[in-house]
Amino acid sequence: MKIYEFAANPSSRRVGIFLKELGVEVDRVQLNVREGANLNAEYQEKSVNGKVPMLELDDGTCISETIAICRFFAEKHNDTSLFGTTPEEKGLVEMWQRIVEFDGLYAGFQAFRNLSGVYSDRERCVPAWGEESKRRVEEFLPKLDKQLSRNDYVAGDKLSVADITGFLFVGVVCEKALEIKALEAYPHIQAWYDKLSQRAAFQ
Template identity: 50%
Template sequence: MKLYELAPTPSCKRLNIFLNELGIKDLERVPLDLRGGDNLTDDYRLKSINAKVPMLEIDAQTRLSETVAICRYFDEITPNSLALFGEGALEKAQVEMWHRIVELEGVMVAFQAFRNISQIYKDRETCVSEWGSVSKTRLEAFFPKLDKQLQASDYVASNRFSIVDITAFVLVGFASAALELEICANYENIQRWYEQVSSRASVQSV
């Protein structure tokens, strides 16, 4: 089994925190140079449906793309009682609901903002500065929603740590560093939760 990645990217951070939670360490890793275009070669495109990282190669015929799909695979094959995708009908649905909200209104919008403002991938996509700015404004409008939820609940989806906290944690870190948004200073519930998640061993080693 091989994991194709660029460890500092947000998507790979999400996966690596999840793997740390499960205690998975001895995984063969293949580092890719994304800016150099390692993910755009014909060989990689044949292997990866979205030509992005992370990508898990299970064997010569079987590969998985999409961070959450890879997390789910490892969760299923690793005996554990962490319930990172929730436990019971209601909590599983709450995890699913909040994960979609955080990904669709947070992560995807943050990626659009960063990619269009920085133009780091202008060799492979059309970049529109105005779309980057609009996306950044839309992203800023998401954090009050997250803060309100964290006022009502210890963690994002419920009172228990889940995969949604990993995704939201990486999002807040990325938006603060790459988009220079002051999130923790402006939202006290996000700040309380962010400090709590930061103290987890799984997070400290990525």
């Protein structure tokens, strides 16, 4: 089995952190998606969304989508704790994972892709959508800060997959790609981010 990834990119890093927290090692194949290494017919045939990360199993089954890959390994290794343990925890983790991914990370992806034109060789870029998406990111940050003012982690008092999504959203998408100073502006996000940064898997 192997994972196709572009190690520097947030989606690949989400899987990487998840696997480190789980203590699982998997072979990796680097695809430089910025240079279009994912665009050839062979990869596009294997991958439903055409992107990285993608997990290819030994029987040829291919699983795309970050959370689907994380779910596969959690189930395979009988440790689904990062998705919550009790029914209540599972519901809250699922809710926050989706909120941070849709309202934070993906809005940030849309902002970066449409404003920078980094993938203009493969998609139509709409700068106005980029601007709107960036505003949505800015509007989401106080909600995340409020949640972290009341909880140690995004979905409550335990580390979960929602923290991994949030960590890449804040550190890579906000701070680096969009130059939004989330850490400076939001003390609870800053404290949570510092705490996660100290974990070996997040370094």
